[in-house]
Amino acid sequence: xxxxxxxxxxxxxxxxxxxxxxxxxxxxxxxxxxxxxxxxxxxxxxxxxxxxxxxxxxxxxxxxxxxxxxxxxxxxxxxxxxxxxxxxxxxxxxxxxxxxxxxxxxxxxxxxxxxxxxxxxxxxxxxxxxxxxxxxxxxxxxxxxxxxxxxxxxxxxxxxxxxxxxxxxxxxxxxxxxxxxxxxxxxxxxxxxxxxxxxxxxxxxxxxxxxxxxxxxxxxxxxxxxxxxxxxxxxxxxxxxxxxxxxxxxxxxxxxxxxxxxxxxxxxxxxxxxxxxxxxxxxxxxxxxxxxxxxxxxxxxxxxxxxxxxxxxxxxxxxxxxxxxxxxxxxxxxxxxxxxxxxxxxxxxxxxxxxxxxxxxxxxxxxxxxxxxxxxxxxxxxxxxxxxxxxxxxxxxxxxxxxxxxxxxxxxxxxxxxxxxxxxxxxxxxxxxxxxxxxxxxxxxxxxxxxxxxxxxxxxxxxxxxxxxxxxxxxxxxxxxxxxxxxxxxxxxxxxxxxxxxxxxxxxxxxxxxxxxxxxxxxxxxxxxxxxxxxxxxxxxxxxxxxxxxxxxxxxxxxxxxxxxxxxxxxxxxxxxxxxxxxxxxxxxxxxxxxxxxxxxxxxxxxxxxxxxxxxxxxxxxxx
Amino acid sequence: xxxxxxxxxxxxxxxxxxxxxxxxxxxxxxxxxxxxxxxxxxxxxxxxxxxxxxxxxxxxxxxxxxxxxxxxxxxxxxxxxxxxxxxxxxxxxxxxxxxxxxxxxxxxxxxxxxxxxxxxxxxxxxxxxxxxxxxxxxxxxxxxxxxxxxxxxxxxxxxxxxxxxxxxxxxxxxxxxxxxxxxxxxxxxxxxxxxxxxxxxxxxxxxxxxxxxxxxxxxxxxxxxxxxxxxxxxxxxxxxxxxxxxxxxxxxxxxxxxxxxxxxxxxxxxxxxxxxxxxxxxxxxxxxxxxxxxxxxxxxxxxxxxxxxxxxxxxxxxxxxxxxxxxxxxxxxxxxxxxxxxxxxxxxxxxxxxxx
Numbered sequence: 003x004x005x006x007x008x009x010x011x012x013x014x015x016x017x018x019x020x021x022x023x024x025x026x027x028x029x030x031x032x033x034x035x036x037x038x039x040x041x042x043x044x045x046x047x048x049x050x051x052x053x054x055x056x057x058x059x060x061x062x063x064x065x066x067x068x069x070x071x072x073x074x075x076x077x078x079x080x081x082x083x084x085x086x087x088x089x090x091x092x093x094x095x096x097x098x099x100x101x102x103x104x105x106x107x108x109x110x111x112x113x114x115x116x117x118x119x120x121x122x123x124x125x126x127x128x129x130x131x132x133x134x135x136x137x138x139x140x141x142x143x144x145x146x147x148x149x150x151x152x153x154x155x156x157x158x159x160x161x162x163x164x165x166x167x168x169x170x171x172x173x174x175x176x177x178x179x180x181x182x183x184x185x186x187x188x189x190x191x192x193x194x195x196x197x198x199x200x201x202x203x204x205x206x207x208x209x210x211x212x213x214x215x216x217x218x219x220x221x222x223x224x225x226x227x228x229x230x231x232x233x234x235x236x237x238x239x240x241x242x243x244x245x246x247x248x249x250x251x252x253x254x255x256x257x258x259x260x261x262x263x264x265x266x267x268x269x270x271x272x273x274x275x276x277x278x279x280x281x282x283x284x285x286x287x288x289x290x291x292x293x294x295x296x297x298x299x300x301x302x303x304x305x306x307x308x309x310x311x312x313x314x315x316x317x318x319x320x321x322x323x324x325x326x327x328x329x330x331x332x333x334x335x336x337x338x339x340x341x342x343x344x345x346x347x348x349x350x351x352x353x354x355x356x357x358x359x360x361x362x363x364x365x366x367x368x369x370x371x372x373x374x375x376x377x378x379x380x381x382x383x384x385x386x387x388x389x390x391x392x393x394x395x396x397x398x399x400x401x402x403x404x405x406x407x408x409x410x411x412x413x414x415x416x417x418x419x420x421x422x423x424x425x426x427x428x429x430x431x432x433x434x435x436x437x438x439x440x441x442x443x444x445x446x447x448x449x450x451x452x453x454x455x456x457x458x459x460x461x462x463x464x465x466x467x468x469x470x471x472x473x474x475x476x477x478x479x480x481x482x483x484x485x486x487x488x489x490x491x492x493x494x495x496x497x498x499x500x501x502x503x504x505x506x507x508x509x510x511x512x513x514x515x516x517x518x519x520x521x522x523x524x525x526x527x528x529x530x531x532x533x534x535x536x537x538x539x540x541x542x543x544x545x546x547x548x549x550x551x552x553x554x555x556x557x558x559x560x561x562x563x564x565x566x567x568x569x570x571x572x573x574x575x576x577x578x579x580x581x582x583x584x585x586x587x588x589x590x591x592x593x594x595x596x597x598x599x600x601x602x603x604x605x606x607x608x609x610x611x612x613x614x615x616x617x618x619x620x621x622x623x624x625x626x
Numbered sequence: 627x628x629x630x631x632x633x634x635x636x637x638x639x640x641x642x643x644x645x646x647x648x649x650x651x652x653x654x655x656x657x658x659x660x661x662x663x664x665x666x667x668x669x670x671x672x673x674x675x676x677x678x679x680x681x682x683x684x685x686x687x688x689x690x691x692x693x694x695x696x697x698x699x700x701x702x703x704x705x706x707x708x709x710x711x712x713x714x715x716x717x718x719x720x721x722x723x724x725x726x727x728x729x730x731x732x733x734x735x736x737x738x739x740x741x742x743x744x745x746x747x748x749x750x751x752x753x754x755x756x757x758x759x760x761x762x763x764x765x766x767x768x769x770x771x772x773x774x775x776x777x778x779x780x781x782x783x784x785x786x787x788x789x790x791x792x793x794x795x796x797x798x799x800x801x802x803x804x805x806x807x808x809x810x811x812x813x814x815x816x817x818x819x820x821x822x823x824x825x826x827x828x829x830x831x832x833x834x835x836x837x838x839x840x841x842x843x844x845x846x847x848x849x850x851x852x853x854x855x856x857x858x859x860x861x862x863x864x865x866x867x868x869x870x871x872x873x874x875x876x877x878x879x880x881x882x883x884x885x886x887x888x889x890x891x892x893x894x895x896x897x898x899x900x901x902x903x904x905x906x907x908x909x910x911x912x913x914x915x916x917x918x919x920x921x922x923x924x925x926x927x928x929x930x931x932x933x934x935x936x937x938x939x940x941x942x943x944x945x946x947x948x949x950x951x952x953x954x955x956x957x958x959x960x961x962x963x964x965x966x967x968x969x970x971x972x973x974x975x976x977x978x979x980x981x982x
Contacts, residue, residue, distance in 0.1 A: 234830025376823020
């Protein structure tokens, strides 16, 4: 029976295979592809924004379109581009780094991806139904209520509700995986830092995405069913939304940046050929940052008029975050110190992350001084600050991870010459675009303005900033060219460890067999692969005999369940549409039945299948 | 405060900022502060820049030494020493930042309370008021307290003397003026960069802030919170005057309406203003409404609706199609006014002046 299923698997068409896969490595690639598509989309929006602001009194677009673009740029980048890109790496790398065959709940893993994807699709549909959301990614009420914003905000509330649900269940999956699925000997304090940051970020998601879900539900009730939670005239409170949003919104920054820190903590030791300096301090710094991230949200609201006591307390709490972040910065520096550094593209991105992130960090400390923030708040200074964190920090971290793990994922390296061209274009373009925006803010330019009068001293700086944005755009084009070029021309990798790296993922064969490890490895140290290369026999010691391998079955149900949620969400939005062709109730019912119907179908037991021993031996011979 | 500023001037960083201040427009740029609050913000920004410059110098020095000194030489395959960490170093880079942060924390708290000062001579204060505390009634205080309401996309300034100004607020020089702010529709944010910090205007909430200007002049103000398609066009002006001038202006603004001479073209315009219902939203003297900006001193303005220069064509264009100038604003277009009536209306509007 088991054999029959195993052979049946091979006959599936390619599309069906990808739609039904529950393999963490394939889902990782789906996450990366979807994340990249959303990233390119939101990046193009950024270019349109910079075209509009290139010269004063430009009439390239109206204020309405501009507001839709800034809202979608921010929302997509944070929820639908960076989050899935990070999840892509976490999905691929974490099971390998802890010596597991897959995540704890492969079905949930697929479900998380498809829910996120359909949520993103739902949000993007807004362009075709009366315009995109236009109240900023923060969606402050009352601007985002039905009275002041069009149906775009319905797509925002429902789209993020659905996609956030996907993010939430994926995070729970990662937590369970990291706690329960570690190979023998892989104690918590031997885990690579990327697993630690992935674990902590997942815990943050559980605590941050739940208030967001609650807030979005209230917003939806206000917008679709005449709720009054945020309407001051009816006894509602408009500051309430700001609190709920930032209780989610501030940890969100760390949800994104902590895994990027993790990537840096993998890449820097690998190419310094030295173990991570102060591993224990790094772990504790990560935990402290996560803890503090829930105590600082009011620093986004210093000017909302909340009073000097609250402002002072939150200003001090915000400052304290600089301490654990500083610990991280110096530990990276001292990892490089005394090492033997190799500067390929991955290391260039990872190393340059350090000084760039420091620039974003120091403006962060400056922003924490509440009374001085009365100047910075809602100006281009803030725009510059958070782009230094998000691009200088997260994007460079992601690129380092991409160049580093690419050979393990796709069996070939990315071209180094094109990689270095990309790096320098991006690095120069990035500073050109954003450094000058600090000054623009200080000389009086508020953020989110669609145009400005000439002669206020802003013209040249805006032009420089726009030119920089195009240089960054060119860098991304080079990256895409590199991916295509390398797919055809780059040398195939057959060794397991092309970088001479340190952690467990490099102990697997390239390409990785479906089951990752034929025998679960026995971990004897931090950096277990490096330990076995130096002190052992150059290969991982097995913790179990070679035997049949139990694997989960693929399933189309996650796809259908998520499609149901998408239909349900669209039906909810139709409530507010002027003349829906189909009654909204029908659409809602179809979606509801589809989601819950597939849940009922899934309740049938599925014990997966076994790859028989001979098959495993055959595969090991082929790839080894 | 002055001593520190004098000292800082000699250092290169403030020289750079002074140079940058040249980039910005005077009475708009926060790098060229024109009042005690803006000066405090500027000084403490410089202080934080110096503290942070220390961090940057240390990190960048270590970084560049590491990057250039510790490169792998070709053919050198020996492993570098695998260092686990160093307790002494970890303690150092935990304690030193804490000390640096304390240097910034002290002025942060001082400044927060300094900016939250309530108007003097109000019962139970001169100390900072928590939000939620009753805002003092204007007549209980010696200080000038102006009520501000943010609207999509204009500003309403109600003076304690009982009149309303739209989009331009006059204040006397060298005196702390309090603003009691709220909004009628969505959130806005009240910001005069050269005079001080900003504060949001929130529907259903009263916020307080004070500003003071050191020298007379016209200061630019901006809305700093996204408030709709024309957020970028929601500017206002703070006109700082010598006390005598300011008093004269208040005197003029407090007068009852002076009707134009009978049978003049302005009188016809006044009739159009009534017939078309303009007067329903726009006051021409005294207390205004929240429906539209008061026009009592309309002809003294440099800009129409803060977007286009003051000219007959622009004024006609604005009245006929306000949507073309300021997307999403609440004024209906008056396309059907005859040319003759329009001419009279414009003549009337241009007569609405309080300046000599």
